[in-house]
Amino acid sequence: MTTPLTQGDISAEIADEREAYAKRVADGAPVENHPSRGYAPYRSSVLRHPKQPLVAVNGDPEAVELTGPAFGVTDITAFDHDLTRQHHGEPLGERIKVTGRILDREGRAVRGQLIEIWQANASGRYAHQRDDHPAPLDPNFTGVGRTLTGTDGEYEFVTIKPGAYPWRNHVNAWRPAHIHFSLFGTAFTQRLVTQMYFPGDPLFAYDPILQSVTDESARARLVAAYDHDLSTPEWSLGYRWDIVLDGPAATWIEEGR
Numbered sequence: 001m002t003t004p005l006t007q008g009d010i011s012a013e014i015a016d017e018r019e020a021y022a023k024r025v026a027d028g029a030p031v032e033n034h035p036s037r038g039y040a041p042y043r044s045s046v047l048r049h050p051k052q053p054l055v056a057v058n059g060d061p062e063a064v065e066l067t068g069p070a071f072g073v074t075d076i077t078a079f080d081h082d083l084t085r086q087h088h089g090e091p092l093g094e095r096i097k098v099t100g101r102i103l104d105r106e107g108r109a110v111r112g113q114l115i116e117i118w119q120a121n122a123s124g125r126y127a128h129q130r131d132d133h134p135a136p137l138d139p140n141f142t143g144v145g146r147t148l149t150g151t152d153g154e155y156e157f158v159t160i161k162p163g164a165y166p167w168r169n170h171v172n173a174w175r176p177a178h179i180h181f182s183l184f185g186t187a188f189t190q191r192l193v194t195q196m197y198f199p200g201d202p203l204f205a206y207d208p209i210l211q212s213v214t215d216e217s218a219r220a221r222l223v224a225a226y227d228h229d230l231s232t233p234e235w236s237l238g239y240r241w242d243i244v245l246d247g248p249a250a251t252w253i254e255e256g257r
């Protein structure tokens with residue numbers, strides 16, 4: 001029988017990875033804005049990344065993009081960006097507004113971009129059949145939203161602050177509160193997936209998914225800022241989070257480069 005992995009085991013591995021990264025950078029290696037595909041402390045990542053070199057698409061890659069589906073304006077309805085108004089009643093939890101801009105590497109706005117989010121409810125439970133841990137579902141919260149960026153690349157969601165939830169990477173493993181983001185780009189081949197975190201979460205240091213981004217400033221870019229001017233009196237708290245698609249200020253994306 002194998003001994004169950006403890007948080008201490010995982011935290012020691014995270015510290016080793018961080019130390020190895022600091023040494024690489026000190027020796028002149030470039031800053032790593034994206035995690036490696038296999039990050040041992042995040043156990044399942046080791047099992048599911050490609051082990052062979054990626055296969056190049058034959059022919060003209062732009063032709064592939066032209067014939068594939070793209071998602072956009074026609075996929076959005078009026079309530080899609082407000083996750084608190086998708087059912088008859090109001091969901092439980094702390095109502096929040098999350099807004100920001102999608103920018104390219106030159107700081108230019110990326111407009112008309114379909115953004116999708118998904119998240120756990122205030123109790124840390126996903127409305128998904130594979131999430132059966134003992135936290136309550138909320139009949140008034142599905143946890144899925146979509147919107148398009150405006151002319152300045154801005155987006156806005158109204159939702160509920162998600163709760164932390166347990167997962168089975170090791171004993172007593174808990175994910176910090178987070179919202180999953182997916183950007184669809186202008187073609188099917190351009191989908192980007194990432195996660196937004198909330199400032200000051202005490203679980204950051206324990207979470208091998210966040211820590212798989214070994215560079216401290218790259219990790220910091222995944223954390224939204226509380227913005228008091230975005231908070232609405234008697235109604236909701238405001239958070240601001242920009243996504244930079246490429247370049248030195250890039251937001252980490254899953255399935256890195």
Ligand SMILES: [Fe+2]
Nearest residue numbers: 120175178180
């Ligand atoms: Fe999640």
